[in-house]
Amino acid sequence: xxxxxxxxxxxxxxxxxxxxxxxxxxxxxxxxxxxxxxxxxxxxxxxxxxxxxxxxxxxxxxxxxxxxxxxxxxxxxxxxxxxxxxxxxxxxxxxxxxxxxxxxxxxxxxxxxxxxxxxxxxxxxxxxxxxxxxxxxxxxxxxxxxxxxxxxxxxxxxxxxxxxxxxxxxxxxxxxxxxxxxxxxxxxxxxxxxxxxxxxxxxxxxxxxxxxxxxxxxxxxxxxxxxxxxxxxxxxxxxxxxxxxxxxxxxxxxxxxxxxxxxxxxxxxxxxxxxxxxxxxxxxxxxxxxxxxxxxxxxxxxxxxxxxxxxxxxxxxxxxxxxxxxxxxxx
Amino acid sequence: xxxxxxxxxxxxxxxxxxxxxxxxxxxxxxxxxxxxxxxxxxxxxxxxxxxxxxxxxxxxxxxxxxxxxxxxxxxxxxxxxxxxxxxxxxxxxxxxxxxxxxxxxxxxxxxxxxxxxxxxxxxxxxxxxxxxxxxxxxxxxxxxxxxxxxxxxxxxxxxxxxxxxxxxxxxxxxxxxxxxxxxxxxxxxxxxxxxxxxxxxxxxxxxxxxxxxxxxxxxxxxxxxxxxxxxxxxxxxxxxxxxxxxxxxxxxxxxxxxxxxxxxxxxxxxxxxxxxxxxxxxxxxxxxxxxxxxxxxxxxxxxxxxxxxxxxxxxxxxxxxxxxxxxxxxx
Numbered sequence: 056x057x058x059x060x061x062x063x064x065x066x067x068x069x070x071x072x073x074x075x076x077x078x079x080x081x082x083x084x085x086x087x088x089x090x091x092x093x094x095x096x097x098x099x100x101x102x103x104x105x106x107x108x109x110x111x112x113x114x115x116x117x118x119x120x121x122x123x124x125x126x127x128x129x130x131x132x133x134x135x136x137x138x139x140x141x142x143x144x145x146x147x148x149x150x151x152x153x154x155x156x157x158x159x160x161x162x163x164x165x166x167x168x169x170x171x172x173x174x175x176x177x178x179x180x181x182x183x184x185x186x187x188x189x190x191x192x193x194x195x196x197x198x199x200x201x202x203x204x205x206x207x208x209x210x211x212x213x214x215x216x217x218x219x220x221x222x223x224x225x226x227x228x229x230x231x232x233x234x235x236x237x238x239x240x241x242x243x244x245x246x247x248x249x250x251x252x253x254x255x256x257x258x259x260x261x262x263x264x265x266x267x268x269x270x271x272x273x274x275x276x277x278x279x280x281x282x283x284x285x286x287x288x289x290x291x292x293x294x295x296x297x298x299x300x301x302x303x304x305x306x307x308x309x310x311x312x313x314x315x316x317x318x319x320x321x322x323x324x325x326x327x328x329x330x331x332x333x334x335x336x337x338x339x340x341x342x343x344x345x346x347x348x349x350x351x352x353x354x355x356x357x358x359x360x361x362x363x364x365x366x367x368x369x370x371x372x373x374x375x376x377x378x379x380x381x382x383x384x385x386x
Numbered sequence: 387x388x389x390x391x392x393x394x395x396x397x398x399x400x401x402x403x404x405x406x407x408x409x410x411x412x413x414x415x416x417x418x419x420x421x422x423x424x425x426x427x428x429x430x431x432x433x434x435x436x437x438x439x440x441x442x443x444x445x446x447x448x449x450x451x452x453x454x455x456x457x458x459x460x461x462x463x464x465x466x467x468x469x470x471x472x473x474x475x476x477x478x479x480x481x482x483x484x485x486x487x488x489x490x491x492x493x494x495x496x497x498x499x500x501x502x503x504x505x506x507x508x509x510x511x512x513x514x515x516x517x518x519x520x521x522x523x524x525x526x527x528x529x530x531x532x533x534x535x536x537x538x539x540x541x542x543x544x545x546x547x548x549x550x551x552x553x554x555x556x557x558x559x560x561x562x563x564x565x566x567x568x569x570x571x572x573x574x575x576x577x578x579x580x581x582x583x584x585x586x587x588x589x590x591x592x593x594x595x596x597x598x599x600x601x602x603x604x605x606x607x608x609x610x611x612x613x614x615x616x617x618x619x620x621x622x623x624x625x626x627x628x629x630x631x632x633x634x635x636x637x638x639x640x641x642x643x644x645x646x647x648x649x650x651x652x653x654x655x656x657x658x659x660x661x662x663x664x665x666x667x668x669x670x671x672x673x674x675x676x677x678x679x680x681x682x683x684x685x686x687x688x689x690x691x692x693x694x695x696x697x698x699x700x701x702x703x704x705x706x707x708x709x710x711x712x713x714x715x716x717x
Contacts, residue, residue, distance in 0.1 A: 366545050
């Protein structure tokens with residue numbers, strides 16, 4: 056690990072200047088401070104300044120609402136805080152947009168704020184810091200994203216394969232054979248994982264996937280409107296969804312078309328959002344235990360801070376059977 | 387969770403008799419005690435007796451040596467102890483054979499000894515308790531084994547896919563195209579995982595797998611003697627092994643046949659056993675960080691004891707490049 060002397064040598068300045076910059080002293084220019092922070096981050100400097108400061112972690116969050124209890128991120132943040140604060144950490148929750156990431160390297164941001172580690176929620180493959188994570192030496196845990204081979208970065212999520220295996224097994228037990236998938240586009244790590252989980256679960260239960268069994272689109276309502284009739288034309292009797300929100304949109308679409316759930320069509324969501332217990336009918340779905348996703352995020356950070364090079368932690372993904380699945384209609 | 391009253395009602399005996407049996411009182415017959423323990427275990431009873439006793443965990447170990455530092459299990463046990471004992475747990479290491487498992491249900495054993503949770507090392511798919519784990523409600527972590535959907539059971543291991551991806555990538559960069567696999571038989575969870583990891587890594591790098599690229603056998607020296615010449619006949623220039631021990635056996639076999647490593651053939655092991663740094667040439671291999679496997683076993687138990695339903699933790703599997711891999715020989 057780089058020392059203050061290494062940074063000073065690299066920049067051709069004195070150790071005391073480096074030290075002042077790292078400690079946010081006032082008698083140093085903003086541009087010099089920025090140069091020192093960038094160089095320190097590049098060289099993997101972490102030690103002295105962090106050791107002196109208070110124990111601070113951050114949750115960096117993008118593309119995900121978390122402020123009220125019915126929003127997806129709320130319980131993840133809560134579960135993380137419960138674990139981390141009980142062990143004496145301060146936790147900051149920081150919304151993070153792409154523009155900021157473009158201007159400031161990840162390492163500089165973390166060093167500047169004295170964060171020892173971060174939990175990253177909601178980042179897409181297009182977020183600029185996804186590139187920084189490939190080489191970063193700061194303990195960092197990503198929810199539903201994965202970075203190959205870097206021992207400082209770990210991944211936490213629910214086991215999509217287990218969830219889809221249980222969902223397909225449940226449908227097969229109800230007599231379904233033609234099972235479709237409606238998903239968001241494959242521009243995120245987790246949507247690719249769920250897509251592959253669908254393919255493998257179908258294969259596992261010996262079910263064929265017809266040419267038009269899969270619908271993908273960015274806009275929820277629009278893609279539901281497009282794909283529900285197309286899948287029904289194929290004789291499909293059950294549909295898996297990449298997210299609850301798409302399954303709920305499908306309920307509305309089916310209601311408009313006079314298709315009865317589950318008499319004519321069975322639907323299974325993914326997430327177990329609070330509202331899914333109160334839809335008409337209540338939605339059968341694969342649970343993401345969000346309090347546990349928060350707690351595991353903290354556990355994963357603890358592992359990395361203890362020098363355990365974990366790559367991933369997968370939570371169980373149980374199937375919550377409610378009213379939106381029933382026996383396959385007689386052909 | 388079952389209470390003492392539930393157990394008493396089920397057996398038609400008094401609560402005080404149940405309590406005596408659970409607390410190992412002397413004024414109760416051995417056969418009654420056994421009946422109570424078995425019923426309590428079946429009903430998922432865990433609470434009262436465990437809460438009163440000291441904090442006790444066990445490592446149950448089969449088919450794995452661990453007593454001296456050069457044996458595979460040694461550092462796993464050490465890494466587990468370091469983490470667990472620092473947090474006030476007593477850890478017992480208990481060798482466990484199939485005969486004992488046949489006679490005593492897992493739940494009875496754990497209740498009888500007052501263990502709150504267990505880390506399971508070296509079990510094969512044929513160990514009788516693998517069936518008990520499917521329904522057990524005792525927090526239990528399995529190294530290199532996996533139980534579907536039971537939220538009380540988690541799995542810890544190294545990421546075979548990451549390891550084999552790195553190994554094949556390394557060989558491709560050296561010009562190899564025909565890469566074989568020598569493995570133990572697919573009667574264990576982890577050997578199946580490594581076999582599948584080989585198939586996927588080859589597919590990922592666009593390499594074909596010829597009809598006789600894979601050799602499998604129980605006995606190490608015998609299967610090496612059989613498969614090394616067979617693979618060489620196919621024009622193979624590099625071999626991946628399911629374990630270091632098979633790669634080291636292959637070195638001897640090659641030396642006997644005048645085949646030079648890595649000039650004529652490149653070899654990559656799996657495990658990074660201490661001795662692999664000292665073979666002639668030193669072995670390129672995929673590391674299993676055994677101290678970390680122990681530490682993660684304890685972390686996984688902590689998660690389960692905190693009610694976090696984790697399914698698996700995978701550690702990084704870095705490639706350690708040494709002298710047994712080199713440029714592909716010119717055809």
